[in-house]
Amino acid sequence: MKKLFLLIILLTISSISVYAADENDKKICSGFAMWKDGEFKQVRKSKCMTEAEYQAYLKAPNYLCQYYQKSIWKESERAYGKKQYQYTKEDLIKIKSLKDQGKALCDAGKLKEGEAILVKAIKIISHTRMN
């Protein structure tokens, strides 16, 4: 009876590990495609990472430093993002300057200080009316 019980436990542990391994290997992809002339066409090639890599990205100490920088770029530098807001020239200069300052602090390992400066840039974006 004890042996059977042990076997069940071992089987359960191994199936959980297999499931966890499968989950970790699961691919996460992001790309862009659209319907054009009745056909589905890929516009931007997909970039992929595994679930494990994604989790590592989320848990990295510099995650917020990276995320905020990307977010600022997307909303205030990338052409499409920039078009979405009613920025003044001064707003954009200020946002860029804060982003650069924040990046420098993040790169120097001063993560919390860097994040705080980047958040200041995000606040300007957040409080700018959208088009």
Add this chain to the structure above:
Amino acid sequence: MKKITSIIVASFVLSFFSTVAFSDENVKKLSNFQKTGTAPGIVIPQDTKFAENIKKNILPKIKMPEGFKISLFAVVPDARHMAVARNKTTVWIGTRKDKVWQATDRDMDDVADTVEQFSPSVTFDIPNGVCFSDDGHLYVAERNRVLWFPAAEFFMESPDTVAIPIIDQGSLIPPEEESYNHTARVCAVNKADNKLYVSMGQPFNVAGPDKYPKYDEVGIGGIIKFNRFPGELEREVVAIGVRNSVGHAFNPKDGTLWFTDNQVDGMGDETPPGEINKACKLGSDVWYGHPYYGGGDVRTNEYKGKTIPKKYASNYCKPQIETIAHAADLGMMFYTGNQFPKKYKNAIFNAQHGSWNAIKPRGARIMVTYLDNKGNATKHEPFAEGWMTEMGTYLGRPVDVQQYFDGSILVSDDKAGVIYRISYEG
């Protein structure tokens, strides 16, 4: 060169304003039961290679519980929110552009035979919100106007359908607060007070403190209600602190107002959560968290550390469901039909549009939320998914869910530009 530029700019401005004026003139004529002389509107062909590709490339990929079937109902460009008519098999579909469509199943085979431009004599401006009352009236909530079509069901074939502004152009919100983003309105009639309810997103990621109390007074970043027939408007704010709700419905069992709310960007890939809310009560003091909360109980970076004013904190109504971050929960409905299995009776179906604002793509599916006997949310799970490929590209992006005559549900998709019908065959 300067002269030419000035002429071009002047003609553009002139043509823009004359279009607006012409449109207003048409609405005036339509309000007075007069003809405008407008030619018939655009007709969207249904029997096309595109329709065949949708059937071939999307429908087989949609996963649903056993016994459910998905089919193509109509090809409708930019399809957003939907309103289903009472007597005829017509569905009106709003867009975030300048057209409202009508899809009609004329031979009763559950597939639209014609999709035509509705009321082409009216120039619409982001006519996203369409809703149809039990007593047969169609309403169109635009960016900054609400129109009433008292006879849409019967005169929809004509380019001239009587149209009467319930809220005039420029009076839904102050024109200086107009934006393109966050102005997709939705509307619904509350049977309890017979009024029309319109959700109004606020035009920022996070609105600054200088915007309050003005926004709370107008109902920007909130929900308003008003009389749905001409006369005294009796406009009232029934919810504040809403960031950008693009879906609401009344629970037919207890009359409560439920709404989805899209939450703050720029805080992280997996935060803050989206929301499905149940109004604690209807009132201009009932607060749903914005701008102090970014979604759920996550404080926004913009207001972190700031004390939440007492008038908000003491009237805070928490969400019923926290949905995954950036999934963009949009249109919703309560299922009242008899076609689906019993467990779906009075459950909420809602569309997750999906967002670009996260590395890991998400959404692009239909969710179902079950309620307990007290009318509170219990379980929230995917119902239909598969609009996203393994390579992270959206085949389609569901926007709204509405119940069709026979108890099946219709799902609009503004990426593919189609409407699907989901039925239960057992």
